[in-house]
Amino acid sequence: MLEKSISQAVEKGEMLPLMEEFYTIQGEGSHTGKAAYFIRVGGCDVGCHWCDVKESWDPEKHPPTAVDAIVANAAKYSKTIVVTGGEPLTWDMGPLTTGLKSEGMQVHIETSGAYPLSGSWDWICLSPKKMKMPLPEVYEAAHELKVIIFNKHDFAFAKVEAEKVSSNCKLYLQPEWSVREKMIPLITEFVMDNPEWHVSLQTHKYLNIP
Ligand SMILES: C[S@@+](CC[C@H](N)C(=O)[O-])C[C@H]1O[C@@H](n2cnc3c(N)ncnc32)[C@H](O)[C@@H]1O
Ligand SMILES: Nc1nc2[nH]cc(C(=O)O)c2c(=O)[nH]1
Ligand code: SF4
Numbered sequence: 001m002l003e004k005s006i007s008q009a010v011e012k013g014e015m016l017p018l019m020e021e022f023y024t025i026q027g028e029g030s031h032t033g034k035a036a037y038f039i040r041v042g043g044c045d046v047g048c049h050w051c052d053v054k055e056s057w058d059p060e061k062h063p064p065t066a067v068d069a070i071v072a073n074a075a076k077y078s079k080t081i082v083v084t085g086g087e088p089l090t091w092d093m094g095p096l097t098t099g100l101k102s103e104g105m106q107v108h109i110e111t112s113g114a115y116p117l118s119g120s121w122d123w124i125c126l127s128p129k130k131m132k133m134p135l136p137e138v139y140e141a142a143h144e145l146k147v148i149i150f151n152k153h154d155f156a157f158a159k160v161e162a163e164k165v166s167s168n169c170k171l172y173l174q175p176e177w178s179v180r181e182k183m184i185p186l187i188t189e190f191v192m193d194n195p196e197w198h199v200s201l202q203t204h205k206y207l208n209i210p
């Protein structure tokens with residue numbers, strides 16, 4: 001394909017910079033423990049200093065891949081698909097989610113909410129970041145709010161963020177991996193004092209799976 005037609009296809013969400021795809025167990029949040037096929041789309045400019053997938057940030061490092069091919073492949077593995085990144089909402093998620101849903105799949109997203117909500121989703125996990133705050137439409141649509149706890153200030157941030165989501169949105173606190181030993185006791189205490197919040201751990205890292 002010519003370079004211009006590739007960039008036009010990416011613009012329309014018909015091609016996406018694909019970093020990796022893998023069949024594993026959802027390790028985090030509400031669907032922890034569920035088998036799912038992960039589609040990791042490259043490109044993110046939010047810039048979390050503790051991001052565990054920094055290799056995803058530069059979209060130029062990931063080949064533009066036709067959405068039809070991504071869908072056909074994913075269909076072989078699982079009925080549950082998790083689209084993550086990078087920041088998937090950098091791109092138009094319409095064609096990808098239309099394709100996945102036409103195959104009867106349950107389609108979940110992991111997002112910072114920093115860009116307009118595109119695509120149609122069965123489950124939206126919103127993980128807000130102070131550097132680039134979520135858009136109002138993503139707070140409204142989120143099924144799950146997952147706040148990463150890196151330091152004590154993040155508990156106050158979590159409370160403010162919980163005011164912005166719908167009343168039936170599930171609330172999770174997840175320790176930033178590198179400081180988990182320090183933060184887990186604080187998270188435990190906070191959740192016992194504020195039982196509307198639940199603990200989320202990156203269980204895939206304990207299980208040694210992708
Ligand atoms: C890599 S991000 C990709 C999706 C999207 N950009 C986002 O941040 O939600 C997937 C999830 O991992 C979380 N995460 C990233 N690095 C982490 C770390 N070092 N410790 C704990 N959670 C982390 C993010 O907050 C997000 O919930
Ligand atoms: N097993 C597993 N579960 C996950 N949940 C969210 C992940 C992500 O990187 O978005 C992730 C991941 O990378 N692996
Ligand atoms: S928004 Fe997500 S992908 Fe982007 S830097 Fe933060 S954790 Fe990493």
Ligand SMILES: [Mg+2]
Nearest residue numbers: 052053084210
């Ligand atoms: Mg991950």
